[in-house]
Amino acid sequence: xxxxxxxxxxxxxxxxxxxxxxxxxxxxxxxxxxxxxxxxxxxxxxxxxxxxxxxxxxxxxxxxxxxxxxxxxxxxxxxxxxxxxxxxxxxxxxxxxxxxxxxxxxxxxxxxxxxxxxxxxxxxxxxxxxxxxxxxxxxxxxxxxxxxxxxxxxxxxxxxxxxxxxxxxxxxxxxxxxxxxxxxxxxxxxxxxxxxxxxxxxxxxxxxxxxxxxxxxxxxxxxxxxxxxxxxxxxxxxxxxxxxxxxxxxxxxxxxxxxxxxxxxxxxxxxxxxxxxxxxxxxxxxxxxxxxxxxxxxxxxxxxxxxxxxxxxxxxxxxxxxxxxxxxxxxxxxxxxxxxxxxxxxxxxxxxxxxxxxxxxxxxxxxxxxxxxxxxxxxxxxxxxxxxxxxxx
Numbered sequence: 001x002x003x004x005x006x007x008x009x010x011x012x013x014x015x016x017x018x019x020x021x022x023x024x025x026x027x028x029x030x031x032x033x034x035x036x037x038x039x040x041x042x043x044x045x046x047x048x049x050x051x052x053x054x055x056x057x058x059x060x061x062x063x064x065x066x067x068x069x070x071x072x073x074x075x076x077x078x079x080x081x082x083x084x085x086x087x088x089x090x091x092x093x094x095x096x097x098x099x100x101x102x103x104x105x106x107x108x109x110x111x112x113x114x115x116x117x118x119x120x121x122x123x124x125x126x127x128x129x130x131x132x133x134x135x136x137x138x139x140x141x142x143x144x145x146x147x148x149x150x151x152x153x154x155x156x157x158x159x160x161x162x163x164x165x166x167x168x169x170x171x172x173x174x175x176x177x178x179x180x181x182x183x184x185x186x187x188x189x190x191x192x193x194x195x196x197x198x199x200x201x202x203x204x205x206x207x208x209x210x211x212x213x214x215x216x217x218x219x220x221x222x223x224x225x226x227x228x229x230x231x232x233x234x235x236x237x238x239x240x241x242x243x244x245x246x247x248x249x250x251x252x253x254x255x256x257x258x259x260x261x262x263x264x265x266x267x268x269x270x271x272x273x274x275x276x277x278x279x280x281x282x283x284x285x286x287x288x289x290x291x292x293x294x295x296x297x298x299x300x301x302x303x304x305x306x307x308x309x310x311x312x313x314x315x316x317x318x319x320x321x322x323x324x325x326x327x328x329x330x331x332x333x334x335x336x337x338x339x340x341x342x343x344x345x346x347x348x349x350x351x352x353x354x355x356x357x358x359x360x361x362x363x364x365x366x367x368x369x370x371x372x373x374x375x376x377x378x379x380x381x382x383x384x385x386x387x388x389x390x391x392x393x
Contacts, residue, residue, distance in 0.1 A: 023072040026062075026317040028307060029097035030055050030300070031090060031104065031112065032127070034079035040246045046294070051103045051126060052077050053289045054297030058304030065312055073308065080108075087115035094121040098319040101303045103127035103296065106137075113139040122323050124303040127296060130180070134347040135383060138390035143326060144349045145303045149184040151382035152266040155354030155366035156236075156259055157188035158380070162368045165233035165257070166194045169226070171248070174203045175241040182238035185260065192371075197230040202244045218247045227253035236260040263358065266366070269298035270357040275365075278336040302335050302350070309333045338365065344379070347390040351378040 036046040047053070055075055062073040078093050080086060086104065090112035093100055099122045102109055106128050113123055117139070125133065125144045129152070134144055160166070168189060172182040182199075189196050202225070226235065226248075235252055237260040239245035245262035257263060271282065271292035285293040293301075310322040310331065325331055327348065332340035337353045344351060356364045367377045379385075 021070065023066065023070045024317045026066075026071055026073045026307070026311055027097040027099070028055070028059065028073060028075050028304060029093040029100040030075060030077045031086075031093055031100055031102045032077075032079055033104065034081050040242050046296075047289070047291055049289065050294055051296040051300045053285070054293065054299070054301035055101055055126075055304045057285055057288060057297075058301040058308065061305060062308030062311075065308060069312055069315060071311060071317065073304075075304070080104075087111045091115050091119075094119050098122065098317070099124070099307050099322075101126050101300055103300065106130040106133055109133060109142070110137060110139065113142045117141055120319050120323075122307070122319050122326075124306065126299040126303045131184070131383060134349045135389040138347050138392060140348075140392040142348065143303075143306070143343065144347075145306070146299045147268050147352060147354060148349065148382050149181055150187060151352075152354060153181070153184035153188040154191065154381045156264070156266040156356065157185070157192045157194055158366045158368040158371050159264075159356050159364050160234055160236075160259065161192045161194055162370070167231065167233045168194055168196045168236045169229050169232040169234075169256075170196045170199045171226075171235060171237045171239075171244075172199060172201050173239040173241050173243055173245075174201060175243075177240040178238050181240050181261070185236055185238055196236075197232050200225070200229075202239070204241065204243045219251060222247055222251035223253045226251075229254065232256060234259055235263075237262055264363060265357055265359075266354050267295045267357055268352060268354065269293065269295040270355050270362060272357060272361050273336070273355060275362070276336050276338045281336050298335070302333065302341070305335070306331075306333050306350075339378070342376070342378075344385070346385050346388050346392075347383070348392070349382065351376060351381075353378065354381060 030052050032051060039045055059073045059075045066072055076097060078089055080089055086108045094116050101124045103126050109125055109128050116123060123142045125142055125146055127146055129146050129149050131148045131150050134148060172178055235256050235258045237245040237248055239261035248258045249263050282293055310325045311317050314321045314325050332342050335341050341350055341352050354366045355362050367380045371380045373379045
């Protein structure tokens with residue numbers, strides 16, 4: 001009895017000393033661009049803290065768990081101005097942080113990744129959806145939390161095919177990003193058995209997108225633009241530049257649904273998501289930020305939670321151990337989407353369901369029932385292992 005009591009006291013003293021010791025500091029950086037691009041709709045204007053607000057909420061969540069593991073997380077935000085050297089900014093941020101969540105365009109992300117290649121910094125892409133970042137331009141030091149264009153297009157195509165809306169009128173914007181999304185939609189149509197009956201290009205002629213006479217002009221322009229099309233079930237718009245797609249619903253010549261960049265939209269997250277415990281997440285975010293949570297907010301939240309999950313599971317803030325765990329078979333993270341998310345080891349892309357939303361409700365969630373895969377149904381979305389061009393180095 002005496003020996004047991006002495007042992008218990010000794011263990012208690014060790015535990016007390018561990019808790020009394022300074023917590024392990026885990027520093028996370030957030031690298032993005034200053035300023036936000038206005039949207040066509042006045043009710044969809046992005047907030048100045050779009051993205052980083054989600055990361056801040058995740059840091060709070062990490063610190064809640066970290067109290068029991070003697071870990072403390074911090075977040076440092078850096079915003080790049082136009083023309084600023086992204087490689088230099090990333091290197092300086094990495095000098096103070098072992099992990100960086102990035103919301104950068106594709107080329108800027110590659111410059112940051114190459115600058116940090118030999119530092120051991122874990123870089124998490126929360127914003128760029130370009131497939132080439134996971135394929136021919138993949139980097140071994142970048143994890144991708146944002147979904148790809150092909151994942152978004154495949155998610156939409158599965159639902160349209162499930163609905164038997166297989167005949168598409170594809171309308172493509174004139175900007176490069178629009179054309180990349182159109183490529184993904186063409187691939188998805190071929191992959192899942194839809195048919196693009198015709199393609200049309202909507203040229204961006206510049207000028208003000210909102211004018212006093214704008215409603216009248218659009219009400220005349222869109223029907224004429226969409227008339228005399230072959231018989232189709234749904235108009236699919238590729239308009240990442242946000243020039244015309246929002247004007248399509250209820251204005252087409254034929255009474256048809258609209259999908260893609262307007263109408264039924266594929267996204268990683270939406271303010272209407274209320275399944276799988278998402279309401280508590282939405283409420284906490286609203287309380288902190290007095291606005292709704294966007295897809296970019298959720299992608300940044302997930303990135304920060306991936307760091308928190310890995311540090312808690314490894315009981316270490318060492319980026320080498322954390323990075324190895326994130327890429328390993330034991331990693332998964334919960335993100336209020338009905339299943340735990342895991343990482344594709346061939347291109348470091350996070351597997352995830354995609355929501356299909358209409359601006360007010362979540363209409364459906366892909367992958368759809370009946371689209372099967374030998375490893376994970378989530379791998380029916382985006383580039384699969386046999387198709388990949390990625391060679392991680």
